[in-house]
Every structure is written in C-alpha cells, then in structure tokens.
Amino acid sequence: MSQMSNKVEKDVNGSTSNKLLVICVDRDNDVGEKAGITTPVIGRDACIEAAQRLALEDPEDADSNSIFSAIKTYEDLISKGYQVEVVTIAGVKDRGVQADEKILDETKQALEKFSANGAVIVSDGEDDESVIPVIQNVLPVVSVQRVVMKVSRSVEYSYAVFGKYLKMIAYDSKYSKFFLGVPGILLLIGGIASALELTTQIVAVLVSILGAAFLIRAFDIDRVWSSWSKPTPMGFIRIFTMVTGVLLILSSVPAGIQSVDPELIESDTELIGKITDKVIIGQFIAGSLPILWIGMGAIFAGTLLSNWIGGIPRQISDILRIIVLGALYPTVxxxxxxxxxxxxxxSLIPPLLGGLAATLVSATLLFKKYRKHKDQEMVSD
Known part of the structure; x- marks a missing residue:
C-alpha cells in the first residue's frame, strides 16, 4: 500500500467514523465543461467512466487522476472492512461562491444516497481543498489526500515543459493578449515616441496603459465584459441597462450644476469658497439626485431582470438593492x-427611520418567501 493510503488509513483509524464518503473535488468543473458529465457522480463504476471520459477529452488534465486516486482510496478502505462510497462532485467554471454552493448541494445529494458520518477528501491542489470548510458544514472531514503527478525530473523534460508554456503564451489567446499584447503595445508606443523625440511625454502614457492593463486583469473586467456582451437575452439586457445607467449618472452632473443659483456662482467669492459653500453643495445634490438615483436604479433593475430571465438565484439581493436605493432617497x-x-x-431622523423600517420589513418578507420556496423544493425532491 502507498504512503498516501497509509496516511488515509491512519487518519480514519484515529476518528470515530465507520461509514466513509470518499469525495473527489473538482471546483472548476473540468469534468462537466470538458467531458459533459453531470455531477455528482456516485459509485465506483460511474466514477471510473467519468475519469475515462475526462482523460480521453484532455489527457493532460489532473482531475482524471484525482478521480482514479479517489477510486483507489475507496478500494483500499473497502478491503479494510469499512463501509465506503466514492463520489465526484464539481463546482462551476468561474469558481467563487457559486462553485461552493454547488459543491455543498452535491454533497447533500450524495449523503441522501449514502448516509456517511465521515469524509475523505481527494483533490489535486489547494484550490479544490479550499472547499473543505464548506463540506465540513454537513459532514466531518477525517482525512485529506492531495494527488501529485509523478513526472520525469530530467533536464530534457524540464525544457519540454518550459517550451510548452512558452507555446501557450505565444499561441493561446487567453494568455498571449496579456503577456504579449500589453508589452507589445508598450514597446510600439515607446519606439514611435523615441523616433519622434517625445520620450519624456510618453512615459506617462506607458505607465497609464500598464496600470490600466493590471487593473483590468486584477478585477476581471475583461471577463465581466465578455459575459455581459454574450449574444443572449441576459447579456443584451445588462449592456442596455448598464449603458443607460452610466449615461444617466453622468447627466446628473450638468443637471446638478443647472440647479445651482447663478447669483451664487457669479459672486465675488473665491473658487474654494464657492466649492465649499453648503448652499451650493445642497443645490447641486438636490438637482442631480433624481437623475442619479434613476441611473443607479436602471443598473440594479437590469441586473435583477437578467438574473431572473437566466434563472440565477440572486433575486433577493437584487430586489433588496433596489429597495435600499429607494429607501435612501428621502434621507438624502x-x-x-x-x-x-x-x-x-x-429632521433627518424620520426619513432615516422610515427607510430603515422599509428595508427591514422587505428583507424579512423576502427571506421568508425564499425559505418557503426552498422548503417546497426540498419536499418536491
């Protein structure tokens, strides 16, 4: 028996669990995205078929090896006399909260088929292991097994791997647009600036481009935009309401300026005094407030509508966002x-208390409705 199997057996023996669920975790759902397999996959034979299909679709994917490792762990524990079942569960492609919710739901589905009192987690990295606290909400985790691929340590293999990643950077658009595109733009602009003897001025441009690229990648702005711009009803709704909302928010600035008394602007007071004058500030906010609130409401309503059409269960937070926006208006x-x-x-207290009461009542009613809907779904299942 391997050292991994010995470790799992030692962990299991040190616990009080006698019915074990061996769980292979695929948080980014490669098994579903690449092989088209619906999870959870429960049982030895079903897991073997899933691993084979994934290995055929992508022989280099480590998740197929994780599934085989989970099956090996399952067989080792069976041979030791434990009551064991093996299952493969998956999240979603973009990971995040939705992936953790799906993993929790699939764990509960597996427990309905096999009432285990302990879990052995099998994964191929730290990202998959980050869901351990999620699984522990419904099932104690008695052991964690990480699958590490055995590879050749020769210099030739290292060069081959390095060359493979260089090829990915050069030809895979997912990587090349950042690792080659951004430096390419910087070098091109720098070369043109040097030829035109504009080196001093171009430094600010290069730094701005580099900073913008880092911000776009750091906050996944490119992925968000691509998801919004997909040719689906949800994507078109989000684009329309986002553009409309932004235009309305921008138009609230001139509306606020027009609301300021011209006599206050044309007075002999210094510029700093005008900017800090509370009457001018109050008139500007009062003039811009309706259009600003309508613009923000358009964005929130577009998010609610696109999620509702797409069947994404976020209606409670989307509705509450609109309610809070409306409840804050009288106070502002x-x-x-x-x-x-x-x-x-x-005089701020009455509208503030009214808005707070409206928010609390709305949140209570929405959460009650959500729980009632969830209970009905559980009964129907």
Missing part, C-alpha cells in the same frame, strides 16, 4: 434641505 433629499435652508439636523 432631506439632507439637501438642511444644506440649503438650514433646517434642523434632527
């Missing part, structure tokens, strides 16, 4: 009255 409006007309600051 009253704040502008205090700035302009010197009203008592305590």
């Amino acid at each position: 409006y009253q704040f502008t009255n205090i700035m302009i007309y010197n009203e008592d600051s305590f």
Whole structure:
C-alpha cells in the first residue's frame, strides 16, 4: 500500500467514523465543461467512466487522476472492512461562491444516497481543498489526500515543459493578449515616441496603459465584459441597462450644476469658497439626485431582470438593492434641505427611520418567501 493510503488509513483509524464518503473535488468543473458529465457522480463504476471520459477529452488534465486516486482510496478502505462510497462532485467554471454552493448541494445529494458520518477528501491542489470548510458544514472531514503527478525530473523534460508554456503564451489567446499584447503595445508606443523625440511625454502614457492593463486583469473586467456582451437575452439586457445607467449618472452632473443659483456662482467669492459653500453643495445634490438615483436604479433593475430571465438565484439581493436605493432617497433629499435652508439636523431622523423600517420589513418578507420556496423544493425532491 502507498504512503498516501497509509496516511488515509491512519487518519480514519484515529476518528470515530465507520461509514466513509470518499469525495473527489473538482471546483472548476473540468469534468462537466470538458467531458459533459453531470455531477455528482456516485459509485465506483460511474466514477471510473467519468475519469475515462475526462482523460480521453484532455489527457493532460489532473482531475482524471484525482478521480482514479479517489477510486483507489475507496478500494483500499473497502478491503479494510469499512463501509465506503466514492463520489465526484464539481463546482462551476468561474469558481467563487457559486462553485461552493454547488459543491455543498452535491454533497447533500450524495449523503441522501449514502448516509456517511465521515469524509475523505481527494483533490489535486489547494484550490479544490479550499472547499473543505464548506463540506465540513454537513459532514466531518477525517482525512485529506492531495494527488501529485509523478513526472520525469530530467533536464530534457524540464525544457519540454518550459517550451510548452512558452507555446501557450505565444499561441493561446487567453494568455498571449496579456503577456504579449500589453508589452507589445508598450514597446510600439515607446519606439514611435523615441523616433519622434517625445520620450519624456510618453512615459506617462506607458505607465497609464500598464496600470490600466493590471487593473483590468486584477478585477476581471475583461471577463465581466465578455459575459455581459454574450449574444443572449441576459447579456443584451445588462449592456442596455448598464449603458443607460452610466449615461444617466453622468447627466446628473450638468443637471446638478443647472440647479445651482447663478447669483451664487457669479459672486465675488473665491473658487474654494464657492466649492465649499453648503448652499451650493445642497443645490447641486438636490438637482442631480433624481437623475442619479434613476441611473443607479436602471443598473440594479437590469441586473435583477437578467438574473431572473437566466434563472440565477440572486433575486433577493437584487430586489433588496433596489429597495435600499429607494429607501435612501428621502434621507438624502432631506439632507439637501438642511444644506440649503438650514433646517434642523434632527429632521433627518424620520426619513432615516422610515427607510430603515422599509428595508427591514422587505428583507424579512423576502427571506421568508425564499425559505418557503426552498422548503417546497426540498419536499418536491
């Protein structure tokens, strides 16, 4: 028996669990995306078929080896007399909260078929192991087994692997647009600037381009935009409401400026005094507030509508976002009255309490409706 099997057996013997569920975790759902397999995959034979199909679709994917390792762990524990079942569960391609929710749901489905009291987690890396706390919510984890591929340590193999990654950077658009595209743009602009003797001015441009590229990649702006721009009803709705909302938010600035009394702007007061004058600030906010709120509401409503059409279960947070936006309007409006007309600051309390009450009541009703819907789904299942 291998050292991994000995470690698992030692962990199991040190626990009080006698019915074990060997769980192979695929958080980014390669088994579904590449092999088209619906998870959870429960049982030895079903897992073997899933691993074979994934290996045929992508022989270099480590998840197929993780599934085989889970099956090997299952057989070793069976031979020791334990009651064991093996299952492969998966998240979603983009990982994140949705992946963890799906993994939790599939773990519960597996427990309905096999009522285990302990889990052995098999994964191929730290990303898959990050869901261990999620699984521990429904099942104690008694052992964790990481699958590490055995590869040749020769210099030739190292060069081959390095060459493979260089080829990916050069020909795979997912990597080349950042690792080659951004430096290429910087070098091209730098070369043109040197030829035109504009080296000093171009430094700011190069730094700005590099900073923008880092921000886009760091916050996944390119992926968000690609998901919004997909030719689906949800994508078109999000694009329309986002553009509309942004235009409305931008148009709230001139609307606010037009609301300011011209006599206050044309006075002899210094610029700093005008900017900090509370009456001017209050009039500007009061003028821009309706259009600004409509623009933000358009963006929130577009998100709600696209999620509702796509069947994504986020309606509660989307509806609450709109309700909070509406509940805050009277408070912000009253704040502008205090700035302009010197009203008592305590006049903020009634709209603030009213908005808080509306938010709490709405949240309570929505969560009750959500739980009732969930209970009905569980009964129907």
